Amino acid sequence: MSLRRAVLNLQLRLMEKPHLARARDPAKLRCSFERKAWCLFRSPRGSRFERETLGDVPVLWASGPWAMRDAGPVILYFHGGGYVFGSARTHKAMLARLSSLCGLPACLPDYRLAPEHAFPAAIEDALDAYRALADHPGGVVLGGDSAGGGLALALLAEIARLGLRPPLGTFAFSPLTDMTFSGPSINANARADVLLPVTRIGDMAQMYLQGGDPADPRATPLGADFKGAPPVWLAVGDTEILLDDTRRMAARLEAQGVTTECRIEHDLPHVWPLFQGLLPEAQDTLYQVALWITSLSSRPDES
Numbered sequence: 526m527s528l529r530r531a532v533l534n535l536q537l538r539l540m541e542k543p544h545l546a547r548a549r550d551p552a553k554l555r556c557s558f559e560r561k562a563w564c565l566f567r568s569p570r571g572s573r574f575e576r577e578t579l580g581d582v583p584v585l586w587a588s589g590p591w592a593m594r595d596a597g598p599v600i601l602y603f604h605g606g607g608y609v610f611g612s613a614r615t616h617k618a619m620l621a622r623l624s625s626l627c628g629l630p631a632c633l634p635d636y637r638l639a640p641e642h643a644f645p646a647a648i649e650d651a652l653d654a655y656r657a658l659a660d661h662p663g664g665v666v667l668g669g670d671s672a673g674g675g676l677a678l679a680l681l682a683e684i685a686r687l688g689l690r691p692p693l694g695t696f697a698f699s700p701l702t703d704m705t706f707s708g709p710s711i712n713a714n715a716r717a718d719v720l721l722p723v724t725r726i727g728d729m730a731q732m733y734l735q736g737g738d739p740a741d742p743r744a745t746p747l748g749a750d751f752k753g754a755p756p757v758w759l760a761v762g763d764t765e766i767l768l769d770d771t772r773r774m775a776a777r778l779e780a781q782g783v784t785t786e787c788r789i790e791h792d793l794p795h796v797w798p799l800f801q802g803l804l805p806e807a808q809d810t811l812y813q814v815a816l817w818i819t820s821l822s823s824r825p826d827e828s
Contacts, residue, residue, distance in 0.1 A: 551640065555610045566618035567802050569625045574617060579657035582650045583635045585613035589625025597663040598693055598822045600624070600631040601655060603680075605671025605699075605796055608639045608647055608733040616670075619811070622801045626815035629666075629822075632658065636676070643735035648743045651680045659690045666818050667695040670796040671767075672733075674700025675746055678774065681757075682742055682749035693821040696758040696814050699767055699796045700774065702747040704730055704739040708769030717764035720795040726766075747774055756784040758817050760810055762793040786817065 568574075571590030578584065588594070600623070604616040613633035620631035636650035658665050669677035674697030681695045706726055715723040730739060742749035747770070751757075757778050761771035768789070775787035790797075793806055798814075800807040 551609060551638070555612070555638075558606070558610050559612060559615055562615040562618075565803070566615075566799060568618040568621040572618075572621035572625070574621075579632070579634070580653035582654045582657075584654060585617055585633045585635070586630055587613075587617045587620040587624055587633060588630040589621055589623075589628070591628050592624045592630045593628075594630045595662075596628075598629055598666050598818070599658060599661055599663065600627075600629055600666045600668055600818070601658055601677075601692075602631050602633050602667075603636065603651060603669035603673035603676045604633060605669070605673040605701075606638075607701075607729040608644075608672045608676075609729060610638065611673070616799070619799050619801055622808075623798075623811050623815060626812055627818045629818065631668075639733040640735065644733050644737040644741075645743050647676055647733075648679055648683065651676050652683055655680060655684065655692075656689070663822065664693040666821060667692045668697065668814075669700065670698040670798070672701045674698055675702050675704075675744075675770075678702060678746035678757075679743050679749065681754055682746055682751055685751065685754055691753075691755050694756040694758065694818070695754075696817065697760075697771075698798050698810075699761050699765055700759065700770060701767055702745065702770040702774045704734065704744045706730070708767070708773060710768035710770075710772075711766050714764055714766045714768060718766045718795065719764075721766050723766060747777060750781070751778055751783050752781045754778070754781075754783045756786070756821065758786045758788075758814060760788040760790065760798075760814075762790050762795065762797065764792055765795050767795070788813070 573588045575586040602620055604611040613635050624631050634654045637646040667677045677695055677697055759771050759775055761768055775785050778785040798807045798810050
């Protein structure tokens with residue numbers, strides 16, 4: 526069995542396609558995901574973790590062995606999980622690895638989750654956390670994956686709309702950018718996507734939106750205004766149902782004059798960087814985004 530196939534099988538066991546079907550009991554779902562994430566995802570030796578509160582939002586700082594919080598930019602990263610599950614703990618190993626590669630600390634907010642906290646709770650928490658970090662002397666880099674990637678992009682648009690100090694840049698792995706699910710890849714890749722079940726995305730949207738407008742730019746950043754935004758870096762696999770969420774997002778950003786880098790990788794699972802230490806391509810992608818983040822920190826602050 527190839528390493529990639531072994532990792533895909535691990536991912537299926539970790540996430541399990543019926544997971545959204547069990548979301549009527551979010552507490553059990555979250556507990557199961559965190560337990561499995563703890564077993565599979567390992568942080569680099571010497572990583573440091575620290576709890577804090579930014580505004581009213583609890584956060585976890587993840588730092589690689591050489592990262593210094595006061596020596597440069599910080600990464601504000603939003604975890605994925607369909608706005609229903611996932612946490613700073615499930616993603617801390619990946620961010621500790623990224624921190625070790627770029628030498629910068631990462632801050633992971635535990636934003637409020639659905640269905641207990643419906644839209645726009647997540648974007649409100651994201652904005653609250655960003656306001657608390659916006660004046661960091663070295664600047665802020667936004668990041669996220671899946672729903673958290675969509676949240677990071679929605680936050681980027683909100684920052685521009687409100688006239689706040691902009692981040693240095695934003696990156697996203699396999700972001701969910703369209704809560705109307707209008708992209709052709711939703712159906713075209715339904716069989717190829719090893720993780721996300723097309724039959725359950727409507728349930729996820731209902732749990733999160735609870736009557737909110739799916740086209741609201743805070744939920745669907747694909748429709749947001751990004752004019753004047755700093756650079757954006759995106760990555761997605763060509764077999765993902767969210768492939769077109771990324772492709773169309775990149776096209777919209779470029780049309781609005783935003784410097785955009787979009788990487789479409791072949792035959793890789795949803796948010797593959799989570800599998801750093803298991804999948805070579807995961808380490809490669811984290812290294813690529815670390816180089817991109819490092820290049821941002823050398824750009825002059827134009828705010």
